[in-house]
Amino acid sequence: MLVTYFQNHVVTISYDEDMSLGIAIWDGFLSSSDLRDAVEVCLQLIEEHRLLRWLADNRKLRAIRQADQDWIVDSVIPRLAASTLRRNASIVSEDLFNKMAVAQIIKRADNLGDMELMDFDDKEAAIAWLNAPLLVQRQA
Template sequence: MEEPLATYTIDTNGARRVLTLHWHGFVSSEVYREGMLEALKTSRQGAYICWIMDTKDMKVIRQMDQEWTVATWFPQFQLLGVQKFAIVVSDDIFNQMAISSMIAKIRPHIQATVEYFQTLQEAVNWVQDPQGLSTDDFGLFSIK
C-alpha cells in the first residue's frame, strides 16, 4: 500500500480567530518550512489569536528543522500575539519527542498558553473556550 502524500493543510475560523495547521505524514524540510511560514503569513493576515497544531498524523521532524523552528520560526510566531497554542499529539513517538524538545526550548519565552491534547476535538474545545483569553493589554495569562 502506498503512503499518502506527506503535506499540510491550514484551516481558519475568522469568527473565533482560530488557525489550525494539520500535518500529514513524513514531510520534507521544504514542505515543513513552507507550511510553518504559510501559517505565519495566514495568521498575520487574519489576526488569529488561537493556534492548533494538529500533528496527529505527522511523522518525525528532522533535527535541522527542529533547530530552524526554534531559532527562525519561533521569533516570528512571538510577534503574532497568539494567546492559546494547542498541540494535538502525534501517534508517532519520534514526532512526540521532537515536539516536546522544541516546546521545552521555547516554553520560557512563549507568551501563549500551551496545552497538549489527544484529539483535535479536545483542542478545538479548549481554544474556543473564552476562559483564559486576556482581552486587556496587561499581559495577563492563565495557568492550567
C-alpha cells in the first residue's frame, strides 16, 4: 500500500513498505532550499525504512543549478551509496536542461556502491525493472 510520507508544492514523496520502494514525484523549477529540503526528506525516508528501491519521477522537474549539482555529487551520492538502496530508477525529465544536469551528476558520481541506476521514459518500465529480483539482499 502506497503511503504519502511528505508533500509540498514541488514534490510528493511516498513509499510502499511491502515493496521496499520509495517514490518522489517532482514538479517544476525548485529553489535551492526547496530542492535540498526535499532531497533530505528522501534520504531520511530511505534511511528510516531501509528501502531497497527508489523511483524518481522527474518528468516535470526543471533545470538544477550548478551549486545544487555540486551538493548532490558531494553530499547526496555518498549517502545513497552507503544506504540500503539497490535500485534507483528515474523517469527522465521533459526539460532538456534537467536532462543535461542529471547526466553531469551521474558522470561525476564515481562510487555508487551496490546501487544500480537506470533511466526510463515511462513509469511501467521503471516499475517492472524495480520489481525484478535483487541480487543483493538487505542486511538485518
